[in-house]
Amino acid sequence: MSVADIGEFGLIARVTARLDPGRASLLGPGDDAAVVAAPDARVVACTDVLVDGRHFRRDWSSATDVGHRAAAANLADIAAMGALPTALLVALCVPPNLPVEWAEGLAEGLSAEAAKVGAGVVGGDMSASPTITVAVTALGDLAGGSPVLRSGARHGDVVALAGRTGHAAAGLTVLSRGFRTPKVLVGAYRRPEVPYLAGPAAARAGATAMIDVSDGLLADLGHVAEASGVAIDLRRDAFEAPRQMSDAAQALGVDPYDWMLTGGEDHALAATFPARVALPDGWRPVGRVGVGSGVTVDGQPYAGPPGWDHFR
Amino acid sequence: MSVADIGEFGLIARVTARLDPGRASLLGPGDDAAVVAAPDARVVACTDVLVDGRHFRRDWSSATDVGHRAAAANLADIAAMGALPTALLVALCVPPNLPVEWAEGLAEGLSAEAAKVGAGVVGGDMSASPTITVAVTALGDLAGGSPVLRSGARHGDVVALAGRTGHAAAGLTVLSRGFRTPKVLVGAYRRPEVPYLAGPAAARAGATAMIDVSDGLLADLGHVAEASGVAIDLRRDAFEAPRQMSDAAQALGVDPYDWMLTGGEDHALAATFPARVALPDGWRPVGRVGVGSGVTVDGQPYAGPPGWDHFR
Structure with a gap:
């Protein structure tokens, strides 16, 4: 069964069913936007995109593998600021003839990787495209601390x-x-x-x-x-x-x-x-x-x- | 001059120079992640992706037009929750032979549309891809109010x-x-x-x-x-x-x-x-x-x- 067989809303329903919005989610997928807790009145945010044939090959990685890796690339950027990841959003572009199972597997990988730090997938978007593209945005919480930048290294450290x-x-x-x-x-x-x-x-x-x-x-x-x-x-x-x-x-x-x-x-x-x-x-x-x-x-x-x- | 001529870091520098991070930005582009103000300890977030040939055609829209439209699609989702947009993040996939001017025009359109509400572009990612893909994430601030959902309409409204x-x-x-x-x-x-x-x-x-x-x-x-x-x-x-x-x-x-x-x-x-x-x-x-x-x-x-x- 392909993505085209079940259509956009069918695909969204199947993928969303595999997502856990996580503990910081105040409003998960299904509305125009999600709402995520930002306890210290700041949110850390980054985005990272994976492209089929460039960042992954479908004969080398399963869809679930790609989900894990797409999530990890973003969650690691949040962690590198000294923050704890809270939520992911995912823009997914796939060809209409892609098997539905691939998108489901991707969602499972994204959600499982995010769950390692208690984060979840709170929203997303889908489109048809000739090139499978997985653009992930991660949000995170600094818990009152200062972000750790690239620019603070000092002689003797x-x-x-x-x-x-x-x-x-x-x-x-x-x-x-x-x-x-x-x-x-x-x-x-x-x-x-x-x-x-x-x-x-x-x-x-x-x-x-x-x-x-x-x-x-x-x-x-x-x-x-x-x-x-x-x-x-x-x-x-x-x-x-x-x-x-x-x-x-x-x-x-x-x-x-x-x-x-x-x-x-x-x-x-x-x-x-x-x-x-x-x-x-x-x-x-x-x-x-x-x-x-x-x-x-x-x-x-x-x-x-x-x-x-x-x-x- | 193509994207391949100036390379990934050259392109990032040229695009970033055209972005205004906006008034909610506490840390803009250039580190592993951005930091954005979330004054009421919540952040509204959504993502929306535009694909070349499907959401836009380069002979019908300039790069700056596409930037305006990609930003608008996301900023409107934030507004539809009753929130004021604060920041955008952009994952951009382009073919290596794309003229650099196209990416620069896109950035100008994104930044100009976000500026209409005082928001800015705080971060992003770039990759090569055969298909131009613009995945935007928007963040927003509810200013202490409740998000307005799709589910609240009542008989007589x-x-x-x-x-x-x-x-x-x-x-x-x-x-x-x-x-x-x-x-x-x-x-x-x-x-x-x-x-x-x-x-x-x-x-x-x-x-x-x-x-x-x-x-x-x-x-x-x-x-x-x-x-x-x-x-x-x-x-x-x-x-x-x-x-x-x-x-x-x-x-x-x-x-x-x-x-x-x-x-x-x-x-x-x-x-x-x-x-x-x-x-x-x-x-x-x-x-x-x-x-x-x-x-x-x-x-x-x-x-x-x-x-x-x-x-x-």
């Missing part, structure tokens, strides 16, 4: 990381070479494991800057260094490829540090903390903030592939 | 309308027949004139139900009737085609009431008010709420074209 890097990139390389295993890597690409609560925890602990690692650690720390007017140096020995990653790297002829330092889409969080701060649970030190500009590894420029540009 | 209906549909028909005039109709299609402030005014006056007219007046009042468990009857003599519309209708062989009663995308607001309420400025009575179900005109079903289904 510790650079710390929460979550994994390189797993999703390794999984994507594995898939692109025609393999389906190791599962730990492929699964990391399909459904990133994002340390959402590490974001608000870092904010409470006094993080001076924070960012979601979506373009690769070096590229994203480059944004922090530029916005803060500082240099960042990472210690290579703070990164160690787990055995399955190093085995896959060897089999595929890849340097695993390329995955860990330049691979995106695990949605780890990177932050800087004053040296006196005890890092919160889930954070580990990986480098230092210094005077100057740019990002180095053990004091040297990293000669790996550059970050991702969507138009090149 | 007056049905009232703020803004125009049929103008955008007439303009679209004119364009689709290969004409470029009359300008008042074509212009209404390209840049709808939405009575944004009539939404919060209706809420303050005690409107019992409200909806944005985007699918056609009969179809959208059908949503109100269904959600409220009531019948709605419109008076045909409450609608009169302005001369240019009646002339165009005659020339094109169309019944102008089809445009006024079933045409969408002017983003008028329709609401129901208790009979004792003096209608606020900008609202005019067009019908009555009764017992039963469905929407009639002078007591009879309207035998015009049905509402729009995006997948059929």
